[in-house]
Amino acid sequence: MTAVEFIEPIAPADGVARAKALFAATYGTEPHGVWAAPGRVNLIGEHTDYNAGLCLPIALPHRTYIALAPREDTTVRVVSDIAPDRIAQADLDGLQARGVDGWSAYPTGVAWALREAGYDTVKGFDAAFVSCVPLGSGLSSSAAMTCSTALALDDVYGLGYGATDAGRVTLINAAITSENDMAGASTGGLDQNASMRCSAGHAIRLDCRPGLSAVDSVSPQEFDLDKYGLELLVVDTQAPHQLNDGQYAKRRATCEAAAATLGVDNLRVIADQVAAADDPAAALADVLARLDDETSVRRVRHVITEIERVDRFVAAFADGDIATAGDLFNASHDSLRDDYEVTVPELDVAVDTARANGAYGARMTGGGFGGSIIALVDKGRGREVAQLIADEFERRGFHAPRALAAVAAPSASREA
Numbered sequence: 001m002t003a004v005e006f007i008e009p010i011a012p013a014d015g016v017a018r019a020k021a022l023f024a025a026t027y028g029t030e031p032h033g034v035w036a037a038p039g040r041v042n043l044i045g046e047h048t049d050y051n052a053g054l055c056l057p058i059a060l061p062h063r064t065y066i067a068l069a070p071r072e073d074t075t076v077r078v079v080s081d082i083a084p085d086r087i088a089q090a091d092l093d094g095l096q097a098r099g100v101d102g103w104s105a106y107p108t109g110v111a112w113a114l115r116e117a118g119y120d121t122v123k124g125f126d127a128a129f130v131s132c133v134p135l136g137s138g139l140s141s142s143a144a145m146t147c148s149t150a151l152a153l154d155d156v157y158g159l160g161y162g163a164t165d166a167g168r169v170t171l172i173n174a175a176i177t178s179e180n181d182m183a184g185a186s187t188g189g190l191d192q193n194a195s196m197r198c199s200a201g202h203a204i205r206l207d208c209r210p211g212l213s214a215v216d217s218v219s220p221q222e223f224d225l226d227k228y229g230l231e232l233l234v235v236d237t238q239a240p241h242q243l244n245d246g247q248y249a250k251r252r253a254t255c256e257a258a259a260a261t262l263g264v265d266n267l268r269v270i271a272d273q274v275a276a277a278d279d280p281a282a283a284l285a286d287v288l289a290r291l292d293d294e295t296s297v298r299r300v301r302h303v304i305t306e307i308e309r310v311d312r313f314v315a316a317f318a319d320g321d322i323a324t325a326g327d328l329f330n331a332s333h334d335s336l337r338d339d340y341e342v343t344v345p346e347l348d349v350a351v352d353t354a355r356a357n358g359a360y361g362a363r364m365t366g367g368g369f370g371g372s373i374i375a376l377v378d379k380g381r382g383r384e385v386a387q388l389i390a391d392e393f394e395r396r397g398f399h400a401p402r403a404l405a406a407v408a409a410p411s412a413s414r415e416a
């Protein structure tokens with residue numbers, strides 16, 4: 001059997017040096033600085049962000065580095081170490097939504113979104129990206145890219161939002177707009193908040209209700225795996241992950257239609273009503289009975305129960321009740337598999353293998369339809385469990401998975 005690959009984070013000094021070198025090799029000049037933003041792992045609370053619900057991400061030590069220099073004109077030029085010989089170019093002047101194709105839509109869209117939001121001092125830029133966040137694996141390489149870009153532009157164009165948590169919300173909004181309106185990915189906000197607002201040793205409990213102040217939307221939660229002798233194993237199944245093919249948007253539309261049928265702005269309103277009822281299970285059954293098709297019933301049941309699991313996980317983990325925390329991981333995955341129908345065989349097999357080999361709990365993380373799983377295992381057992389999953393994949397003829405060890409790492413920052 002083949003040894004499973006572990007993806008190590010790039011050391012910051014190395015990330016800076018490599019981004020600078022790629023910039024210099026591409027444009028023949030020096031960048032104004034280097035910034036970085038992390039990928040993320042969502043611990044629990046999946047497909048809840050766009051339903052105004054709760055989620056619980058940590059930032060990964062795996063980061064995307066951007067070396068950037070501002071330009072006098074409105075031209076954007078970007079290069080990435082995934083294809084270091086290819087410069088993508090666009091002009092912000094007259095640019096329309098969906099006006100850029102390919103990966104460069106993500107960074108170009110950030111500058112475009114800032115300008116659309118009225119920050120017209122923002123002009124073009126040259127940038128070079130170096131990343132160790134796996135692409136398209138449900139670990140949010142896209143937010144690592146848009147958030148690092150937003151922080152760099154904030155800095156070089158003197159917007160002044162990057163220095164505070166509250167200010168970062170403006171940059172997060174530009175990053176979300178870029179993904180939604182330029183790249184065409186209907187992401188809800190979890191990824192960008194995680195990348196911009198997490199801190200070392202902590203997850204954030206993110207409340208996605210619209211209109212909340214920055215302070216009310218995020219509360220840091222200690223997430224110290226060492227304290228409990230644990231490891232958080234991430235396995236990237238390498239099954240193709242396609243959020244742009246309409247499935248994600250379809251789930252989102254079903255939720256919005258169900259909220260309209262139930263006469264509320266979003267499903268969070270229902271989740272709060274159910275949680276406050278004397279008999280929450282009966283209240284949920286009553287809500288579901290008001291929906292006219294079986295698909296909506298299952299989608300709504302996932303969203304309502306998943307929102308509720310977030311605070312139960314927070315409480316269990318804070319109490320050191322790892323058995324309950326693990327059970328909640330399992331319940332989340334089963335709901336995503338059976339009710340939300342966003343898993344694929346690779347995700348289910350990886351989760352089942354982790355559970356059968358001593359994980360306290362395991363679940364898919366991210367949007368689904370491919371991507372990664374997380375498993376809570378005893379410290380020192382991550383490699384062994386990852387290898388068992390890789391062996392099972394080999395037996396089944398799946399693509400070889402990759403793994404990484406997740407710890408709660410800091411958010412986006414200027415690096416040089």
Ligand code: ADP
Pocket residue numbers: 064080081082102103104106129130131134135136137138139140141142143145185241243366
């Ligand atoms: P995820 O965010 O989970 O990694 P997405 O499908 O949302 O998956 O985003 C992945 C896409 O983001 C890639 O296909 C690519 O277009 C773009 N991307 C992210 N990081 C990079 C990078 N370092 N270089 C080039 N493109 C990137």
Ligand code: MG
Pocket residue numbers: 140141142143187191
């Ligand atoms: Mg993404």
